[in-house]
Amino acid sequence: MNAPQTPPKLKVATCSLAGCFGCHMSFLDIDERLLTLLELVEFDRSPITDIKHCGPCDIGIIEGGVCNAENVHVLREFRANCRILIALGACAINGGLPAQRNHLDLRNILEAIYATDTGLASGTQVPNDPELPLTLNQVHPIHEVVKIDYFIPGCPPSGDAIWKFLTDLVAGQTPHLGHGLIHYD
Amino acid sequence: MMSATFTIDGQEVPFTPGQSVMQAALSAGVFIPHLCYHPEFRPHGSCKLCTVKVNGRPATSCTLPAAAGMDVESNTPEILDKRRALLQMLLVEGNHFCPSCEKSGNCKLQALGYELEVFTPHFNQFYPDRPVDASHPDVLLDFNRCILCELCIRASAEVDGKNVFALSGRGITKHLIVNAESGKLADTNFALTDKAAQVCPVGVILEKRVGFAVPIGQRHYDAAPFSAHVAEFKPTPESQGERS
Numbered sequence: 001m002n003a004p005q006t007p008p009k010l011k012v013a014t015c016s017l018a019g020c021f022g023c024h025m026s027f028l029d030i031d032e033r034l035l036t037l038l039e040l041v042e043f044d045r046s047p048i049t050d051i052k053h054c055g056p057c058d059i060g061i062i063e064g065g066v067c068n069a070e071n072v073h074v075l076r077e078f079r080a081n082c083r084i085l086i087a088l089g090a091c092a093i094n095g096g097l098p099a100q101r102n103h104l105d106l107r108n109i110l111e112a113i114y115a116t117d118t119g120l121a122s123g124t125q126v127p128n129d130p131e132l133p134l135t136l137n138q139v140h141p142i143h144e145v146v147k148i149d150y151f152i153p154g155c156p157p158s159g160d161a162i163w164k165f166l167t168d169l170v171a172g173q174t175p176h177l178g179h180g181l182i183h184y185d
Numbered sequence: 186m187m188s189a190t191f192t193i194d195g196q197e198v199p200f201t202p203g204q205s206v207m208q209a210a211l212s213a214g215v216f217i218p219h220l221c222y223h224p225e226f227r228p229h230g231s232c233k234l235c236t237v238k239v240n241g242r243p244a245t246s247c248t249l250p251a252a253a254g255m256d257v258e259s260n261t262p263e264i265l266d267k268r269r270a271l272l273q274m275l276l277v278e279g280n281h282f283c284p285s286c287e288k289s290g291n292c293k294l295q296a297l298g299y300e301l302e303v304f305t306p307h308f309n310q311f312y313p314d315r316p317v318d319a320s321h322p323d324v325l326l327d328f329n330r331c332i333l334c335e336l337c338i339r340a341s342a343e344v345d346g347k348n349v350f351a352l353s354g355r356g357i358t359k360h361l362i363v364n365a366e367s368g369k370l371a372d373t374n375f376a377l378t379d380k381a382a383q384v385c386p387v388g389v390i391l392e393k394r395v396g397f398a399v400p401i402g403q404r405h406y407d408a409a410p411f412s413a414h415v416a417e418f419k420p421t422p423e424s425q426g427e428r429s
Protein backbone atom coordinates (compact mmCIF):
# COMPACT_ATOMS: atom_id res chain seq x y z
CA MET A 1 0.00 0.00 0.00
CA ASN A 2 1.15 3.52 -0.75
CA ALA A 3 1.99 5.86 2.11
CA PRO A 4 -0.65 8.60 2.58
CA GLN A 5 0.30 11.54 0.41
CA THR A 6 0.49 15.02 1.85
CA PRO A 7 -1.25 17.45 -0.49
CA PRO A 8 1.17 19.73 -2.36
CA LYS A 9 1.73 23.04 -0.63
CA LEU A 10 -0.13 26.07 -1.96
CA LYS A 11 2.13 28.72 -3.45
CA VAL A 12 1.48 32.18 -2.07
CA ALA A 13 2.96 35.51 -3.19
CA THR A 14 2.46 38.84 -1.41
CA CYS A 15 3.52 42.42 -2.05
CA SER A 16 2.89 45.99 -0.96
CA LEU A 17 2.13 48.62 -3.60
CA ALA A 18 0.94 52.07 -2.43
CA GLY A 19 0.60 50.84 1.14
CA CYS A 20 2.51 51.30 4.38
CA PHE A 21 3.36 47.63 5.05
CA GLY A 22 0.86 47.79 7.94
CA CYS A 23 -1.16 44.99 6.35
CA HIS A 24 1.96 42.82 6.09
CA MET A 25 2.74 43.59 9.75
CA SER A 26 -0.80 42.53 10.61
CA PHE A 27 -0.28 39.36 8.57
CA LEU A 28 2.70 38.58 10.85
CA ASP A 29 0.32 39.21 13.77
CA ILE A 30 -1.19 35.78 13.17
CA ASP A 31 1.79 34.90 15.40
CA GLU A 32 2.44 31.20 15.98
CA ARG A 33 -0.32 30.34 13.50
CA LEU A 34 2.26 31.33 10.88
CA LEU A 35 3.88 27.93 11.61
CA THR A 36 0.59 26.14 10.91
CA LEU A 37 0.25 28.21 7.75
CA LEU A 38 3.76 27.26 6.63
CA GLU A 39 2.70 23.60 6.71
CA LEU A 40 0.03 24.43 4.13
CA VAL A 41 1.71 27.05 1.99
CA GLU A 42 5.07 28.04 0.61
CA PHE A 43 5.97 31.63 -0.22
CA ASP A 44 6.97 32.84 -3.67
CA ARG A 45 7.61 36.60 -4.10
CA SER A 46 7.04 38.28 -0.75
CA PRO A 47 8.90 40.59 1.64
CA ILE A 48 9.34 37.37 3.67
CA THR A 49 11.43 35.68 0.92
CA ASP A 50 12.84 38.67 -0.96
CA ILE A 51 12.12 36.91 -4.30
CA LYS A 52 11.84 39.76 -6.83
CA HIS A 53 9.36 38.40 -9.37
CA CYS A 54 6.18 36.45 -8.91
CA GLY A 55 6.08 32.99 -10.52
CA PRO A 56 2.98 30.81 -10.97
CA CYS A 57 1.07 30.84 -7.67
CA ASP A 58 -2.19 29.65 -6.17
CA ILE A 59 -2.82 32.79 -4.14
CA GLY A 60 -1.54 36.35 -4.54
CA ILE A 61 -2.09 38.89 -1.78
CA ILE A 62 -1.78 42.60 -2.58
CA GLU A 63 -1.49 45.39 -0.05
CA GLY A 64 -1.94 48.99 -1.20
CA GLY A 65 -3.48 50.66 -4.23
CA VAL A 66 -1.68 51.82 -7.36
CA CYS A 67 0.00 55.25 -7.23
CA ASN A 68 2.70 54.85 -9.90
CA ALA A 69 3.50 52.97 -13.11
CA GLU A 70 5.61 50.33 -11.34
CA ASN A 71 2.66 49.45 -9.08
CA VAL A 72 0.61 48.77 -12.19
CA HIS A 73 3.30 46.48 -13.69
CA VAL A 74 3.70 44.50 -10.46
CA LEU A 75 -0.07 44.18 -10.10
CA ARG A 76 -0.39 42.86 -13.67
CA GLU A 77 2.44 40.38 -13.06
CA PHE A 78 0.59 39.10 -9.99
CA ARG A 79 -2.67 38.80 -11.90
CA ALA A 80 -0.96 36.93 -14.75
CA ASN A 81 0.59 34.44 -12.30
CA CYS A 82 -1.91 33.97 -9.47
CA ARG A 83 -4.98 31.78 -9.66
CA ILE A 84 -6.63 33.73 -6.85
CA LEU A 85 -5.82 37.38 -6.22
CA ILE A 86 -6.75 38.99 -2.90
CA ALA A 87 -6.89 42.71 -2.05
CA LEU A 88 -5.64 43.08 1.51
CA GLY A 89 -6.60 46.22 3.43
CA ALA A 90 -8.19 49.62 2.91
CA CYS A 91 -5.64 51.05 0.43
CA ALA A 92 -5.89 48.09 -1.96
CA ILE A 93 -9.68 48.25 -1.69
CA ASN A 94 -10.48 51.97 -2.03
CA GLY A 95 -7.13 53.74 -2.37
CA GLY A 96 -7.05 54.56 1.33
CA LEU A 97 -4.85 57.27 2.74
CA PRO A 98 -2.69 57.76 -0.41
CA ALA A 99 -5.89 58.43 -2.39
CA GLN A 100 -6.58 61.49 -0.24
CA ARG A 101 -4.32 63.36 -2.66
CA ASN A 102 -6.73 62.62 -5.49
CA HIS A 103 -8.50 65.98 -5.45
CA LEU A 104 -5.16 67.84 -5.60
CA ASP A 105 -3.17 68.60 -8.74
CA LEU A 106 -0.16 66.26 -8.96
CA ARG A 107 2.27 68.90 -10.25
CA ASN A 108 1.28 71.27 -7.45
CA ILE A 109 1.86 68.58 -4.82
CA LEU A 110 5.29 67.60 -6.21
CA GLU A 111 6.37 71.22 -6.47
CA ALA A 112 5.15 72.03 -2.98
CA ILE A 113 7.07 69.09 -1.54
CA TYR A 114 10.29 69.23 -3.57
CA ALA A 115 10.66 72.79 -4.81
CA THR A 116 8.64 75.58 -3.23
CA ASP A 117 8.12 74.48 0.38
CA THR A 118 10.05 76.37 3.04
CA GLY A 119 13.06 74.65 4.57
CA LEU A 120 14.33 73.07 1.32
CA ALA A 121 17.89 73.57 0.17
CA SER A 122 18.08 76.21 -2.54
CA GLY A 123 17.93 74.84 -6.08
CA THR A 124 15.96 71.75 -4.98
CA GLN A 125 13.90 70.31 -7.84
CA VAL A 126 11.22 67.72 -8.36
CA PRO A 127 13.18 64.45 -8.88
CA ASN A 128 12.94 63.20 -12.45
CA ASP A 129 15.55 60.43 -12.65
CA PRO A 130 14.46 57.95 -15.37
CA GLU A 131 14.89 55.14 -12.79
CA LEU A 132 11.98 56.55 -10.77
CA PRO A 133 8.56 55.13 -11.66
CA LEU A 134 6.16 57.73 -13.02
CA THR A 135 3.56 58.87 -10.53
CA LEU A 136 -0.08 58.45 -11.58
CA ASN A 137 -2.39 61.46 -11.61
CA GLN A 138 -4.64 59.71 -9.10
CA VAL A 139 -4.27 56.76 -6.75
CA HIS A 140 -6.65 53.89 -7.58
CA PRO A 141 -7.81 50.72 -5.87
CA ILE A 142 -6.42 47.59 -7.51
CA HIS A 143 -9.78 46.22 -8.67
CA GLU A 144 -9.98 49.18 -11.07
CA VAL A 145 -6.87 47.80 -12.86
CA VAL A 146 -7.16 43.98 -12.74
CA LYS A 147 -9.82 41.51 -11.66
CA ILE A 148 -9.67 40.85 -7.92
CA ASP A 149 -11.22 37.69 -6.51
CA TYR A 150 -11.41 38.48 -2.80
CA PHE A 151 -11.21 41.53 -0.54
CA ILE A 152 -10.17 41.67 3.12
CA PRO A 153 -11.05 45.14 4.45
CA GLY A 154 -9.42 46.92 7.39
CA CYS A 155 -6.69 49.48 8.07
CA PRO A 156 -5.10 47.08 8.65
CA PRO A 157 -7.27 43.96 8.83
CA SER A 158 -6.51 42.27 12.14
CA GLY A 159 -4.33 39.15 12.23
CA ASP A 160 -7.45 37.26 13.31
CA ALA A 161 -9.41 38.54 10.30
CA ILE A 162 -6.62 37.57 7.90
CA TRP A 163 -6.35 34.14 9.51
CA LYS A 164 -10.08 33.51 9.40
CA PHE A 165 -10.30 34.61 5.77
CA LEU A 166 -7.34 32.56 4.56
CA THR A 167 -8.27 29.42 6.48
CA ASP A 168 -11.83 29.59 5.11
CA LEU A 169 -10.39 30.00 1.62
CA VAL A 170 -7.79 27.21 1.92
CA ALA A 171 -10.55 24.94 3.29
CA GLY A 172 -12.54 25.63 0.13
CA GLN A 173 -15.31 27.59 1.90
CA THR A 174 -16.68 31.04 1.05
CA PRO A 175 -14.75 33.28 3.45
CA HIS A 176 -16.83 35.06 6.09
CA LEU A 177 -15.82 37.70 8.60
CA GLY A 178 -18.37 38.07 11.36
CA HIS A 179 -18.99 41.10 13.58
CA GLY A 180 -15.75 42.37 15.07
CA LEU A 181 -13.58 40.83 12.34
CA ILE A 182 -14.94 42.88 9.45
CA HIS A 183 -13.94 46.50 9.80
CA TYR A 184 -13.03 49.37 7.48
CA ASP A 185 -10.80 51.21 9.96
CA MET B 186 -60.36 41.54 19.10
CA MET B 187 -57.11 40.21 17.63
CA SER B 188 -54.81 43.00 16.40
CA ALA B 189 -54.02 43.01 12.68
CA THR B 190 -50.81 41.33 11.53
CA PHE B 191 -48.65 40.75 8.48
CA THR B 192 -45.59 38.56 8.02
CA ILE B 193 -41.90 39.35 7.47
CA ASP B 194 -39.94 36.34 6.22
CA GLY B 195 -42.73 34.18 7.62
CA GLN B 196 -42.67 35.78 11.08
CA GLU B 197 -45.95 37.31 12.20
CA VAL B 198 -45.71 41.03 13.04
CA PRO B 199 -48.57 43.01 14.64
CA PHE B 200 -49.20 46.65 13.71
CA THR B 201 -51.41 49.55 14.62
CA PRO B 202 -53.24 51.33 11.78
CA GLY B 203 -51.10 54.09 10.27
CA GLN B 204 -47.78 52.40 11.03
CA SER B 205 -45.35 51.77 8.21
CA VAL B 206 -43.94 48.30 7.62
CA MET B 207 -40.63 49.61 9.06
CA GLN B 208 -42.27 50.99 12.22
CA ALA B 209 -44.22 47.81 12.84
CA ALA B 210 -41.12 45.69 12.23
CA LEU B 211 -38.90 47.71 14.56
CA SER B 212 -41.63 47.81 17.24
CA ALA B 213 -41.73 44.03 17.07
CA GLY B 214 -37.93 43.81 17.33
CA VAL B 215 -37.48 42.80 13.68
CA PHE B 216 -34.55 44.65 12.13
CA ILE B 217 -34.77 46.12 8.63
CA PRO B 218 -31.63 47.94 7.38
CA HIS B 219 -32.11 51.69 6.94
CA LEU B 220 -30.17 54.95 6.66
CA CYS B 221 -32.61 57.81 6.00
CA TYR B 222 -35.25 56.52 8.41
CA HIS B 223 -35.07 58.11 11.88
CA PRO B 224 -37.54 57.31 14.66
CA GLU B 225 -38.29 60.97 15.36
CA PHE B 226 -38.94 62.06 11.78
CA ARG B 227 -41.45 61.44 9.07
CA PRO B 228 -40.10 58.97 6.50
CA HIS B 229 -38.12 60.26 3.56
CA GLY B 230 -37.76 57.16 1.38
CA SER B 231 -34.53 58.19 -0.32
CA CYS B 232 -31.80 55.70 0.60
CA LYS B 233 -33.75 52.58 -0.46
CA LEU B 234 -31.75 50.45 1.99
CA CYS B 235 -35.01 49.39 3.61
CA THR B 236 -36.32 47.89 0.37
CA VAL B 237 -38.32 44.71 0.89
CA LYS B 238 -40.60 42.71 -1.37
CA VAL B 239 -44.28 42.95 -0.57
CA ASN B 240 -46.43 40.29 -2.18
CA GLY B 241 -43.58 39.88 -4.69
CA ARG B 242 -43.07 43.58 -5.50
CA PRO B 243 -40.23 45.79 -4.25
CA ALA B 244 -41.17 48.66 -1.91
CA THR B 245 -39.46 50.85 0.69
CA SER B 246 -40.63 49.63 4.06
CA CYS B 247 -40.19 53.05 5.73
CA THR B 248 -42.84 54.63 3.50
CA LEU B 249 -45.19 51.72 2.95
CA PRO B 250 -48.22 51.59 5.28
CA ALA B 251 -48.61 48.18 6.91
CA ALA B 252 -51.71 46.25 5.90
CA ALA B 253 -53.20 43.04 7.24
CA GLY B 254 -52.03 39.88 5.56
CA MET B 255 -49.07 41.39 3.67
CA ASP B 256 -46.36 38.91 2.77
CA VAL B 257 -43.05 40.78 3.26
CA GLU B 258 -39.65 39.35 2.28
CA SER B 259 -36.61 41.08 3.77
CA ASN B 260 -33.71 38.76 4.55
CA THR B 261 -33.52 36.94 1.24
CA PRO B 262 -30.30 36.53 -0.77
CA GLU B 263 -31.81 38.58 -3.60
CA ILE B 264 -32.77 41.56 -1.42
CA LEU B 265 -29.53 41.43 0.58
CA ASP B 266 -27.59 41.58 -2.71
CA LYS B 267 -29.55 44.67 -3.80
CA ARG B 268 -28.89 46.34 -0.44
CA ARG B 269 -25.18 45.57 -0.79
CA ALA B 270 -25.13 47.20 -4.22
CA LEU B 271 -26.83 50.32 -2.78
CA LEU B 272 -24.23 50.55 -0.01
CA GLN B 273 -21.43 50.11 -2.55
CA MET B 274 -22.81 52.94 -4.69
CA LEU B 275 -23.02 55.22 -1.65
CA LEU B 276 -19.43 54.36 -0.74
CA VAL B 277 -17.95 55.18 -4.18
CA GLU B 278 -20.03 58.35 -4.72
CA GLY B 279 -18.41 60.07 -1.78
CA ASN B 280 -14.98 59.88 -0.20
CA HIS B 281 -15.27 57.33 2.58
CA PHE B 282 -11.90 56.79 4.22
CA CYS B 283 -13.03 55.25 7.49
CA PRO B 284 -9.57 55.10 9.15
CA SER B 285 -9.44 58.91 9.20
CA CYS B 286 -13.16 59.53 9.87
CA GLU B 287 -14.24 60.69 13.30
CA LYS B 288 -17.57 58.93 12.85
CA SER B 289 -15.95 55.53 12.44
CA GLY B 290 -17.48 53.04 14.87
CA ASN B 291 -20.57 55.23 15.25
CA CYS B 292 -21.54 55.40 11.59
CA LYS B 293 -24.69 53.76 10.23
CA LEU B 294 -23.34 53.42 6.68
CA GLN B 295 -20.26 51.61 7.96
CA ALA B 296 -22.26 49.52 10.43
CA LEU B 297 -24.57 48.37 7.63
CA GLY B 298 -21.55 47.55 5.49
CA TYR B 299 -20.36 45.27 8.27
CA GLU B 300 -23.80 43.82 8.84
CA LEU B 301 -24.19 42.88 5.17
CA GLU B 302 -20.53 41.82 4.73
CA VAL B 303 -19.68 44.43 2.12
CA PHE B 304 -16.00 43.56 1.61
CA THR B 305 -15.44 46.00 -1.25
CA PRO B 306 -17.08 49.08 -2.78
CA HIS B 307 -16.91 47.08 -6.04
CA PHE B 308 -17.64 50.01 -8.38
CA ASN B 309 -15.07 52.54 -9.59
CA GLN B 310 -14.43 55.34 -7.13
CA PHE B 311 -15.76 58.79 -8.07
CA TYR B 312 -13.25 60.60 -5.82
CA PRO B 313 -15.35 63.78 -5.93
CA ASP B 314 -13.80 67.08 -4.87
CA ARG B 315 -15.84 68.31 -1.92
CA PRO B 316 -14.06 70.90 0.24
CA VAL B 317 -14.90 70.85 3.95
CA ASP B 318 -16.46 73.80 5.79
CA ALA B 319 -14.56 74.43 9.01
CA SER B 320 -15.86 77.98 9.45
CA HIS B 321 -18.14 77.35 12.42
CA PRO B 322 -16.47 77.54 15.84
CA ASP B 323 -18.04 74.34 17.17
CA VAL B 324 -18.93 72.19 14.18
CA LEU B 325 -17.07 70.86 11.14
CA LEU B 326 -18.93 69.96 7.94
CA ASP B 327 -17.17 67.25 5.92
CA PHE B 328 -19.29 66.99 2.77
CA ASN B 329 -17.15 64.11 1.47
CA ARG B 330 -19.36 61.68 3.37
CA CYS B 331 -22.85 63.10 2.76
CA ILE B 332 -25.39 60.51 1.59
CA LEU B 333 -28.14 63.11 0.99
CA CYS B 334 -30.54 61.57 3.51
CA GLU B 335 -31.92 65.04 4.37
CA LEU B 336 -32.08 64.26 8.09
CA CYS B 337 -30.18 67.45 8.94
CA ILE B 338 -32.47 69.39 6.61
CA ARG B 339 -35.57 67.90 8.22
CA ALA B 340 -34.24 68.46 11.76
CA SER B 341 -33.20 72.05 11.12
CA ALA B 342 -36.52 72.95 9.53
CA GLU B 343 -38.95 70.94 11.65
CA VAL B 344 -37.32 70.97 15.10
CA ASP B 345 -34.88 73.88 15.20
CA GLY B 346 -37.06 76.18 13.05
CA LYS B 347 -33.91 77.43 11.26
CA ASN B 348 -33.65 75.96 7.76
CA VAL B 349 -29.87 75.89 7.86
CA PHE B 350 -29.44 73.11 5.28
CA ALA B 351 -30.82 72.34 1.84
CA LEU B 352 -30.09 70.19 -1.20
CA SER B 353 -29.04 71.83 -4.44
CA GLY B 354 -28.46 70.50 -7.96
CA ARG B 355 -29.90 67.45 -9.66
CA GLY B 356 -28.91 63.86 -10.29
CA ILE B 357 -25.25 63.14 -9.67
CA THR B 358 -24.49 66.83 -9.03
CA LYS B 359 -26.98 67.00 -6.15
CA HIS B 360 -25.27 68.14 -2.98
CA LEU B 361 -25.89 69.56 0.46
CA ILE B 362 -25.63 73.33 0.85
CA VAL B 363 -25.76 75.76 3.75
CA ASN B 364 -28.36 78.51 3.57
CA ALA B 365 -26.14 81.56 3.85
CA GLU B 366 -25.04 84.02 1.20
CA SER B 367 -21.43 82.99 1.77
CA GLY B 368 -22.45 79.31 1.87
CA LYS B 369 -20.55 79.04 5.17
CA LEU B 370 -21.97 77.50 8.32
CA ALA B 371 -20.43 80.29 10.43
CA ASP B 372 -22.75 82.75 8.70
CA THR B 373 -25.92 80.98 9.87
CA ASN B 374 -27.53 80.80 13.31
CA PHE B 375 -26.65 77.08 13.52
CA ALA B 376 -25.67 75.94 17.03
CA LEU B 377 -24.13 72.77 18.43
CA THR B 378 -27.28 72.30 20.53
CA ASP B 379 -29.47 72.11 17.41
CA LYS B 380 -31.24 68.86 16.63
CA ALA B 381 -29.63 69.11 13.20
CA ALA B 382 -26.23 68.69 14.86
CA GLN B 383 -27.21 65.28 16.20
CA VAL B 384 -28.96 63.40 13.43
CA CYS B 385 -26.39 62.79 10.69
CA PRO B 386 -26.09 59.01 10.25
CA VAL B 387 -22.60 59.40 8.74
CA GLY B 388 -19.56 61.61 9.38
CA VAL B 389 -20.58 64.98 7.90
CA ILE B 390 -21.76 67.10 10.84
CA LEU B 391 -19.03 66.70 13.45
CA GLU B 392 -18.54 68.42 16.79
CA LYS B 393 -15.08 69.93 16.93
CA ARG B 394 -12.46 68.94 19.53
CA VAL B 395 -14.05 65.61 20.51
CA GLY B 396 -12.92 63.46 17.56
CA PHE B 397 -11.48 60.02 18.38
CA ALA B 398 -12.10 60.64 22.13
CA VAL B 399 -13.87 57.28 22.48
CA PRO B 400 -11.37 54.44 22.07
CA ILE B 401 -11.86 51.63 19.56
CA GLY B 402 -13.82 48.91 21.33
CA GLN B 403 -16.14 51.34 23.12
CA ARG B 404 -17.77 53.00 20.13
CA HIS B 405 -21.47 52.62 19.44
CA TYR B 406 -21.33 49.70 17.03
CA ASP B 407 -18.15 48.02 18.36
CA ALA B 408 -19.75 45.57 20.77
CA ALA B 409 -22.80 44.54 18.79
CA PRO B 410 -23.86 44.95 15.14
CA PHE B 411 -26.40 47.47 13.82
CA SER B 412 -29.20 44.89 13.93
CA ALA B 413 -28.71 44.37 17.67
CA HIS B 414 -29.57 48.05 18.27
CA VAL B 415 -33.11 47.62 17.00
CA ALA B 416 -34.66 49.02 20.20
CA GLU B 417 -33.06 52.44 19.51
CA PHE B 418 -35.00 52.80 16.29
CA LYS B 419 -38.52 52.11 17.56
CA PRO B 420 -40.99 54.71 16.33
CA THR B 421 -41.87 57.71 18.47
CA PRO B 422 -45.07 59.80 18.30
CA GLU B 423 -43.22 62.32 16.06
CA SER B 424 -42.40 59.73 13.41
CA GLN B 425 -46.07 58.81 13.21
CA GLY B 426 -46.91 62.31 12.03
CA GLU B 427 -47.57 63.88 15.41
CA ARG B 428 -45.04 66.69 15.36
CA SER B 429 -47.10 69.89 15.37
Ligand code: SF4
Nearest residue numbers: 281283286289292388
Ligand atom coordinates in the same frame (compact mmCIF):
# COMPACT_ATOMS: atom_id res chain seq x y z
S1 SF4 C 1 -18.99 58.39 7.17
FE1 SF4 C 1 -19.00 56.25 7.85
S2 SF4 C 1 -18.54 55.07 6.01
FE2 SF4 C 1 -17.98 57.19 5.59
S3 SF4 C 1 -15.79 57.37 6.14
FE3 SF4 C 1 -16.97 57.92 7.97
S4 SF4 C 1 -17.16 56.00 9.13
FE4 SF4 C 1 -16.58 55.44 7.04
Ligand code: SF4
Nearest residue numbers: 331332334335337385
Ligand atom coordinates in the same frame (compact mmCIF):
# COMPACT_ATOMS: atom_id res chain seq x y z
S1 SF4 D 1 -25.16 65.91 6.17
FE1 SF4 D 1 -25.68 63.98 7.10
S2 SF4 D 1 -27.80 64.28 7.79
FE2 SF4 D 1 -27.40 65.85 6.28
S3 SF4 D 1 -28.09 65.03 4.32
FE3 SF4 D 1 -25.88 64.59 4.51
S4 SF4 D 1 -25.81 62.54 5.38
FE4 SF4 D 1 -27.88 63.31 5.74
Ligand code: FES
Nearest residue numbers: 219230232233247
Ligand atom coordinates in the same frame (compact mmCIF):
# COMPACT_ATOMS: atom_id res chain seq x y z
S1 FES E 1 -34.82 53.94 5.29
FE1 FES E 1 -36.40 53.64 3.84
S2 FES E 1 -35.64 54.59 2.07
FE2 FES E 1 -34.12 55.09 3.56
